Amino acid sequence: MSVTIKDIAKLANVSHTTVSRALNDSPLINQETKERIRQLAMHLNYTPNYNAKSLVLDRSYNLGLFFSTLHTGTSAGFLYESLKGVNHVIKDEYNLIVRGIDDYRSYHKVNRKSYDGIIVMSQSSADQEFIEYAAGLEIPLVVLNREVENVQVMNYIPDDQRGACRIVEHLIAQGHRDIAIIEGKQNFKSTQARLDGYVEAMIRHDIPQREEYRVQGNYDLESGHAAMTRLLQLDHRPTAVFCCNDDMALGAIKAITERRLSVPGDISVAGFDDHVFSAFMTPALTTVRRPIEEISREGAAQLLSFIETKQVEKSKVLFHTELVIRDSVQPIIR
Amino acid sequence: MSVTIKDIAKLANVSHTTVSRALNDSPLINQETKERIRQLAMHLNYTPNYNAKSLVLDRSYNLGLFFSTLHTGTSAGFLYESLKGVNHVIKDEYNLIVRGIDDYRSYHKVNRKSYDGIIVMSQSSADQEFIEYAAGLEIPLVVLNREVENVQVMNYIPDDQRGACRIVEHLIAQGHRDIAIIEGKQNFKSTQARLDGYVEAMIRHDIPQREEYRVQGNYDLESGHAAMTRLLQLDHRPTAVFCCNDDMALGAIKAITERRLSVPGDISVAGFDDHVFSAFMTPALTTVRRPIEEISREGAAQLLSFIETKQVEKSKVLFHTELVIRDSVQPIIR
C-alpha cells in the first residue's frame, strides 16, 4: 500500500538496512548514497510507519494531557490555557492526547508503552490514585496545578493560598470587615488552599469570622449565582464577597444585579483566576491571576527534558499568583 | 520488561497463538483454556502492546481532533465544547489527539497509519489544504463547523447565515434601523456567513445599508472593544450592533459602558454563539445559540461508525441555530 523502506531499497539497489540508516542520518553511510536515498524517499513521498518504529524503539511518541474531569469543574478557560501552554512546547514529534481521568473505567491503557510521558492537570485529590498508578509504572510524569502528596514527581503549582490571602487583605484594606467567601468544588485541593488564604487574612487582621459567610460553590456559574442568592437572604449582608473563581464571581454579580443592587456600589466582589473575560466584564473584575499557561508551558518543557535526559530534580515549584485590581471592589464609606 | 503473550504462553504451557486467541475471544479456543489463560493474564497484570497490535492490524487507535488554530480566533468556549462533545462519544479504545492545523510545518506525520480517523473543527478556509490532503490519503474524515467545498466528506455545520438573519430581523422588529455589524476574523467562513445573514435581513426589510456600519473584528474581546470604539465615534451612531460572536459583544459592551452609555438603554447589542458566559453577563446577552457540542458529538459518532462499517452517506448536514432572547436588546422608543 504505502511506501516502505524496503520499496526504497529495491529501487536504490541497496538493502533496507542502508535505507534505514540513511534516513536516520547514521554516520556509517556514505554521503552520496545517503543523499541519493533521501532524494528517492522524498520523491516517493515516503513516510515512516510510526507503529513499527514504536515497536522496535520502545517509544510511543505520545504525550498525555490529563484533566481531573472534562465534564464539570473544569472551566473552558482553564482547559484552553493548559492546552495552549503545553501545545506551545511540544515538539513536532509528539502527539498530544487529551483526556479526563474520570473517563477511565480502568487505567489499563495507560502504560509506558503507550505514553512517553504524562502531564496531569490536577484539580482534585481524586486524581491521586491515577497519579500513583502512573508513578508506579515509572512513566515520566509531571503534575501541575495541584500539590501532590506522597509521590515523588515534578510538581508545579500556583500559590493559591498566598493569592487568596492577598486579595482578601485587599478587601480588608478597603475597609471591609463583613467579607463572605463562596467556596470552590468540594474535594478540590484549590478549594482548600483558597479557603486557607481567606482564613489566614481574616485572622491576621483580627476579623471575626461568621459561619454563615462561608458558602459552598462548585466553580461553575450557576453555583456562584445560587451561593450569592443565599448570602443576599442573610439578615446581616456581607459588604464584600470573595469568590473562589471568576466564573462564580460572574454568577454572583448576576445574582446581585438581579436584586437591583449594584457592584461595587452595594457589594464588592472579588474573583480568582483572571479569566480572559474578567477584564471585560461590567464592572471589570478584581481578581488574582493564576499563571496556568506558564505553568503548563514550564511543566511540559521539564517533562520533555526529563524524557530525553532522564534527569531532573523532582521537586515542587511554586508559581506566583498576582493581584489584579480592577473595578469590582470599592472602599467602604463609613 | 513487561509481560507479553509469550510469557503467558510459557506459563500456561500453550503456544503464544493460543494466548492471543484466548484474549481476543476467538471461537477457536476451548472455553476452559480460554478462562485459564485469561485468569493468568489478569493475574500477571498483562497489558497488550498497542504498538505491536497497530503494526499488524494496521490500525493506530488514534483519532485526530484538529482546530484551525489554537493561538487566536479559537475561543476557549469553542474548544471546550468541541472537546467535550467528541470526548463524550469516543469509545475507550481510541486516543484523542488534539492539535492546531497551523502548527504543522509539514503534514508528513498525518497519514493513514497514524490516524484511524480525523475530525476537523474547521473555522478558516486556510484549512482547505489540510482537508484536501487528508481526503487524498483516504483517511476517514469529518469536517465540522465550516462548509467545505470541492471535497467529498462528511460535513456538519451550523446554519450561521440563517441564525444571523434571524437575530438581525429581531433587531429590526424591535424598531431598529441603524444597525451596525462587527464582523469576525477575515477569511473565516463563518465571518462571511454571518455577514450574509445580516445583509439578507437588511435587504429583506428594505433597510438601506451604510458602509460605515460595517466594521472588521477578529472574534476576540479586544477587537470587539476596538470596533465598537470606532462605531461610537461616528456622527450618526447606530442604535443597535450585531456582533459576530459573544466575545466581541462583551468587548463592545465594555466600550459602550466606558463612555457612560448604557446597554441596552442607549445601544442594543446582539451576539452570536451563546457562550456559557452570555446568560450571566450584565445585561444578559441576546444571541444565537450554535450547537457546537451537538455537532461534535454527532460528527464523532458518524466518524466512528464510518471507520467500522466503511459506509455512510458523505453529505452536508445543517444544524439549526436558535435565537436566544435576553436583555441586551431593547425596542426603540420613537
Next chain:
DNA sequence: CACAGTGCTGCACACGTTAACAATGTGTAT
C-alpha cells in the same frame, strides 16, 4: 607481501502481535 585498519554495506534477527495453514486428536458415519 602480509597485515591491520577504515569506510561502507548487507545478513539475520528482534520487537509483540495476528493469522493462514498444518497438525493433532476425537467422534461418527460408512
Next chain:
DNA sequence: ATACACATTGTTAACGTGTGCAGCACTGTG
C-alpha cells in the same frame, strides 16, 4: 476398519523498522 468432519492447538510467516555482527574493498604500514 476406513474415511471424514470437527474441535482444538501449534507452526510459521508477516507487519515495518532498527541494530549487532560479519564481510567486503580499499588504503597504508612495516
